[in-house]
């Protein structure tokens with residue numbers, strides 16, 4: 085981590101009491117700041133909060149909101165639940181894969197986009213559904229998908 089990264093990390097720690105109860109909040113802030121949980125940040129979190137590193141890893145790997153690998157600035161999620169599957173989620177995903185040049189779980193080299201597949205997100209009436217940085221898009225036509233992603 086750079087000196088600037090360490091300053092950001094310190095600023096995050098300063099917002100929380102230094103105990104185990106702050107663990108999830110601290111990790112959420114680190115994820116938001118760095119778009120993933122760098123290994124060094126998790127080590128410093130364990131030291132600062134006085135919790136075992138194994139506990140930090142166990143929380144970091146339990147929640148889908150956390151990533152241990154770098155992710156892009158824009159997270160694109162395509163729902164592949166039953167309703168979305170029936171309404172063409174596979175075609176939608178194909179368009180995004182070829183347009184972004186990545187497969188689900190991957191990030192573009194310029195760190196702009198990460199593509200993910202999720203299960204039903206509770207918006208079946210709008211199937212097929214795509215979520216771009218937490219903004220829901222429903223009834224997405226495959227030929228509009230890439231445009232929506234680049235616009236957000």
Ligand code: FES
Pocket residue numbers: 163164165166167168169203204205206207208209211213
């Ligand atoms: S199956 Fe996609 S929102 Fe329910």
